[in-house]
Amino acid sequence: MAGQEYLTLSFALITYVTLLHHVDNISKSPSAVGSPGLRAGVEVCKAKLLKFFDKSTFESELYYIATVLDPLFKISLFRNNPEYFSDT
Secondary structure, three states: OOHHHOOOOHHHHHHHHHHHHHHHHHHHOHHHHOOHHHHHHHHHHHHHHHHHHHHHHHHOOHHHHHHHHOOOOOOHHHHHOOOOOOOO
16 A cells, blocks of 8 residues: 555644644634634634644654655654744
8 A cells, every 4th residue: 555545644743733723823813803702712722732732742752753754744844833843
């Protein structure tokens, strides 16, 4: 089976980062700014995503290794999203 036919571990980090970017965009939208309920829901969504993102990545280095070894991503994911990845 080729890697193009199924998702691999290297797609986990990009999926989290993409979802977090979408949630950030929604939180800055006029409809979210004007609606306290929607804004609260978006913040809860972001907190839940960050919780699972942190749990997934801090408990296992395999996500990082798989992403760096994937020719599609290499280190570009980390370089382009410094707000989610740090050296510490």
